[in-house]
Amino acid sequence: MNNGSLIEKYNVPGPRYTSYPTVPFWKNNDLSESQWLETIHQNRMAFNSNELSLYIHLPFCESLCTFCGCHKRITKNHNVEEPYIDTLIKEWNLYNEQVFHDDYRIKELHFGGGTPTFFTPDELIRLLQGLFKTDSIDPEKCELSFEAHPGNTSIEHLDKLYRFGFRRLSLGIQDYNEEIQKAIHRIQSFEQVKEVHEAARKMGYTSISHDLVFGLPKQTLEHINFTIDQTLRLMPDRISLYSYAHVPWIKGVGQRGFSEADLPKDEEKRALYETAKLKLEAAGYIEIGMDHFALAHDPLAIALRNKTLHRNFMGYTTQYTDLLIGLGMSAISDSWFGFAQNDKTVESYQETVNSGKIPVFRGHILTKTDLIIRKCILDLMCHFETNINEISDDSVKQKIIDDLSELESDGLVIISKDVVSVPERGIPFVRNICMCFDQYLSERTTTNLFSKTI
Numbered sequence: 021m022n023n024g025s026l027i028e029k030y031n032v033p034g035p036r037y038t039s040y041p042t043v044p045f046w047k048n049n050d051l052s053e054s055q056w057l058e059t060i061h062q063n064r065m066a067f068n069s070n071e072l073s074l075y076i077h078l079p080f081c082e083s084l085c086t087f088c089g090c091h092k093r094i095t096k097n098h099n100v101e102e103p104y105i106d107t108l109i110k111e112w113n114l115y116n117e118q119v120f121h122d123d124y125r126i127k128e129l130h131f132g133g134g135t136p137t138f139f140t141p142d143e144l145i146r147l148l149q150g151l152f153k154t155d156s157i158d159p160e161k162c163e164l165s166f167e168a169h170p171g172n173t174s175i176e177h178l179d180k181l182y183r184f185g186f187r188r189l190s191l192g193i194q195d196y197n198e199e200i201q202k203a204i205h206r207i208q209s210f211e212q213v214k215e216v217h218e219a220a221r222k223m224g225y226t227s228i229s230h231d232l233v234f235g236l237p238k239q240t241l242e243h244i245n246f247t248i249d250q251t252l253r254l255m256p257d258r259i260s261l262y263s264y265a266h267v268p269w270i271k272g273v274g275q276r277g278f279s280e281a282d283l284p285k286d287e288e289k290r291a292l293y294e295t296a297k298l299k300l301e302a303a304g305y306i307e308i309g310m311d312h313f314a315l316a317h318d319p320l321a322i323a324l325r326n327k328t329l330h331r332n333f334m335g336y337t338t339q340y341t342d343l344l345i346g347l348g349m350s351a352i353s354d355s356w357f358g359f360a361q362n363d364k365t366v367e368s369y370q371e372t373v374n375s376g377k378i379p380v381f382r383g384h385i386l387t388k389t390d391l392i393i394r395k396c397i398l399d400l401m402c403h404f405e406t407n408i409n410e411i412s413d414d415s416v417k418q419k420i421i422d423d424l425s426e427l428e429s430d431g432l433v434i435i436s437k438d439v440v441s442v443p444e445r446g447i448p449f450v451r452n453i454c455m456c457f458d459q460y461l462s463e464r465t466t467t468n469l470f471s472k473t474i
């Protein structure tokens with residue numbers, strides 16, 4: 021079967037597997053604070069470690085990008101900054117008082133959004149001082165990173181965050197073509213990106229990432245070639261090349277700013293990725309997982325070589341911790357044994373924290389089978405290989421093998437004894453392969469839960 025026919029056959033709605041089970045199949049819709057904290061205790065006992073990762077969700081943006089799939093709040097009112105930062109600090113203090121009792125080591129912190137650079141540098145530093153109880157952090161001991169909007173990231177942001185210990189930033193770019201930028205309502209010039217990129221480089225940031233998107237409305241091969249050429253003028257250490265996830269039925273009006281007829285069709289969309297990939301590889305980038313690229317010196321490429329790459333709600337990461345605490349409105353936490361999501365509006369999030377409660381409102385406690393399948397899916401997403409020998413339930417194992425058989429006969433997966441591996445040709449279909457492991461997908465009553473896999 022040629023590539024075009026394979027794409028047509030397998031381009032079906034499916035999860036991106038930043039978690040397993042995926043959010044629509046979580047079972048604890050009324051997860052209590054104590055149930056959630058119990059899974060953190062279980063984590064600390066099981067792994068005998070006090071290390072953790074922190075994800076901080078900073079949800080405000082001044083204007084709406086019409087391709088956006090994030091939890092955000094659009095506002096030009098900057099009076100929201102101070103109470104929101106106060107609440108984040110309070111939320112962290114609740115965790116510390118109830119679980120950690122000052123016995124923790126933050127190995128990784130990421131500011132995501134929304135637009136973290138919506139906040140003034142001073143508010144961000146106040147947050148960091150509140151979390152770490154210090155004025156700076158040794159970047160060797162904790163990897164600090166933030167998402168930066170080229171349109172509002174100032175020299176002061178770069179400077180103050182660098183002095184605190186940040187060495188990584190990712191610049192949200194998407195595409196350099198003006199017509200596409202208008203369609204997605206995200207206007208920024210190459211000069212703006214260049215200015216922030218070069219200032220960060222000069223200051224000493226060691227890992228600069230550019231976030232691009234393929235499959236955007238009106239995007240053609242010519243556009244992706246142009247965007248990659250512009251990107252290569254700056255040679256960022258990492259590039260994320262995300263697939264545009266078209267899910268307007270989930271994300272509401274934000275994704276209705278253009279017509280569906282403007283979107284590249286299945287095979288055209290995959291050609292955009294493959295074209296970009298060829299160019300990036302020719303320029304020395306290494307493909308990491310499904311949608312990342314890194315230069316050989318970058319820790320992400322080193323983690324791939326050393327087989328220590330990890331994937332969590334923040335995407336691919338080099339810092340393996342078994343505990344991720346997400347702070348902020350809608351943030352998701354992961355204790356390996358459970359997932360929990362915070363209240364989804366700014367108001368309810370602030371109200372719950374201010375009443376002295378950790379603001380989780382739903383989640384999932386993983387079963388024994390969930391934990392094994394979770395590990396298999398993580399291995400496949402990070403290393404394109406997994407061993408199914410730990411799946412002790414023979415009927416579950418047999419069903420996975422049966423479900424994989426079609427992909428196997430199409431040459432997209434190899435099963436040898438208990439090892440399932442993905443050959444080069446199968447990499448674009450890795451989400452479909454993971455779907456064969458997913459024990460919850462059969463519960464679907466609608467196909468409208470996810471974007472398409474390819």
Ligand code: SF4
Nearest residue numbers: 081084085088090134
């Ligand atoms: S893409 Fe980023 S900046 Fe644009 S609306 Fe979404 S969160 Fe805000």
